[in-house]
Amino acid sequence: MAVSYKKLFHMLIDRNMTAAELQKEAGYSANISTRMRRDEYVSLESMEKICRVLNCRIDDIVEFKKKKNHRSYLLMQYIETQISYKKKMGKDGIAAAYHSTYISLKKYIGMKSARKSDIRMEEINFSFVVGYEDYLNAQGLARNTINYYLRNFRTIYNSSIRDGFKPKSENPFTYIQTKPCKTIKRAINKDDMKKLSSLILPVHSGMDIARDMYLFSFYAQGMAFVDIVFLKKKNIRDGILSYRRHKSQQLIHIVVTPQMQGLIDKYANDSEYVFPIIDTSLSTSIYDQYRLALGRVNRYLKKITFRLNINVRLTTYTARHTWATLARESGAPISIISAGLGHTSEEMTRVYLKEFDQETLARVNRIVTNLL
Numbered sequence: 001m002a003v004s005y006k007k008l009f010h011m012l013i014d015r016n017m018t019a020a021e022l023q024k025e026a027g028y029s030a031n032i033s034t035r036m037r038r039d040e041y042v043s044l045e046s047m048e049k050i051c052r053v054l055n056c057r058i059d060d061i062v063e064f065k066k067k068k069n070h071r072s073y074l075l076m077q078y079i080e081t082q083i084s085y086k087k088k089m090g091k092d093g094i095a096a097a098y099h100s101t102y103i104s105l106k107k108y109i110g111m112k113s114a115r116k117s118d119i120r121m122e123e124i125n126f127s128f129v130v131g132y133e134d135y136l137n138a139q140g141l142a143r144n145t146i147n148y149y150l151r152n153f154r155t156i157y158n159s160s161i162r163d164g165f166k167p168k169s170e171n172p173f174t175y176i177q178t179k180p181c182k183t184i185k186r187a188i189n190k191d192d193m194k195k196l197s198s199l200i201l202p203v204h205s206g207m208d209i210a211r212d213m214y215l216f217s218f219y220a221q222g223m224a225f226v227d228i229v230f231l232k233k234k235n236i237r238d239g240i241l242s243y244r245r246h247k248s249q250q251l252i253h254i255v256v257t258p259q260m261q262g263l264i265d266k267y268a269n270d271s272e273y274v275f276p277i278i279d280t281s282l283s284t285s286i287y288d289q290y291r292l293a294l295g296r297v298n299r300y301l302k303k304i305t306f307r308l309n310i311n312v313r314l315t316t317y318t319a320r321h322t323w324a325t326l327a328r329e330s331g332a333p334i335s336i337i338s339a340g341l342g343h344t345s346e347e348m349t350r351v352y353l354k355e356f357d358q359e360t361l362a363r364v365n366r367i368v369t370n371l372l
Helices: 004-012 020-028 032-039 042-053 077-086 093-113 126-138 141-161 190-198 204-218 225-229 258-266 286-308 318-331 334-340 346-352 352-369
Strands: 002-004 063-065 240-243 251-255
Touching: 004 020, 020 032, 020 042, 063 286, 077 093, 077 141, 093 126, 093 141, 093 286, 126 141, 141 346, 190 204, 190 286, 204 225, 204 258, 204 286, 204 318, 204 334
Parallel strands: none
Antiparallel strands: 002 063, 240 251
C-alpha cells in the first residue's frame, strides 16, 4: 500500500498554516516533514502529534491506496502538475523557476520534432540532456543561465522518481555540470555613489524610487532587494532593524542610520510594509508584484547609469557589492563585512571582494616594482 499526505497539505492551505509552523507546534523533526513531502511512512506517534494540533483524525490527513504502475510519465505534463502544486504550497519562486524551464524545454522538444509537444520520461537519457545543453548554448545564454535551467530540469526529473517513475537507465544528469560558476561582482566607487545620492529627480517618480531603493540597500549593509520589498514596519524596533535574509534565513540586526530613517519617512504609508511596493488588495500575487518591481527598478537604474555616465551598470545587486567594497576600502576586516552581509562563510564574502583585492595587489605590485 502507498501512503499519501495530500489531504494534510490541503488542510494546511485551508487553515493558512505552513508546514514549518505545523512542525514547530507539533514538535516533530525536519526529517518527518521531508518523509511526508515524499509520501513516505512516518510513525503513528508523529501522526498523533499532528492530529492533536489540527484537532482532526488520522484519516482526515492520510490516505492509503494501492500503488499504481505508472508506465507512462509525460515530461511536460508532469512539470505542469509540479508548477500547480508549488503555487498551492505558496512556493511561488520555485513555481516561476519551473515555469521558465518548462517554456525552454517545450521549445527544445519542438525543435527536435515539430510534431511533438511532449515526451515520455523514459526518453530522457544522457543524449537528450546533452542535446538540451547544446540547444541552450546555441541561444547565446550565459553559462550560469544554462546551469540554472539544467538544475531545475534535474530537480524535476528526480522529483518524478520520488513520485513513482521508474527509470530504465542510469541518471542522465550524472555527468552534467550544473553548479553555478563564480562571477566577478561589480561595484561603483565612492564618487559615483555621491553623484547618485545627490542626483535631483522628480519626487516619487520611477527613477526617484529606483534610486532610493538602491541607496537604502547600500545604507542597510547591502540589504537585498527582495528583503527591502518584504520589509515590514514591525521589523523596526527602538532604532534597530531586524530581519531574516530571504536567501539564507540568516538573522541580521542593523542600527537605523539617519540616511535610512530619511528614506523610511519619505515613503511613510498605511500598509504593513515599510515601502509601498506590495499591495495586498490587488489580485496579483505578492511574488509577482515583487518580480515586476524588480524588473521596473532595474530598468530605471539602467537609465540612471547612462545619465550619470557611470562605468558599472547599476542594478539592485551592485548596491550590495558596493557596500562590501567600500567597507573593505575603509579598512573593515572581512569577518565584519561577512557578518554585515549575512554571509554564512567568509569565503562567500571574498567572492564579493575579489576584484577589489586584485586591484589592490596590482597597485602594491607597481609600488614594489618601482623600488628597483
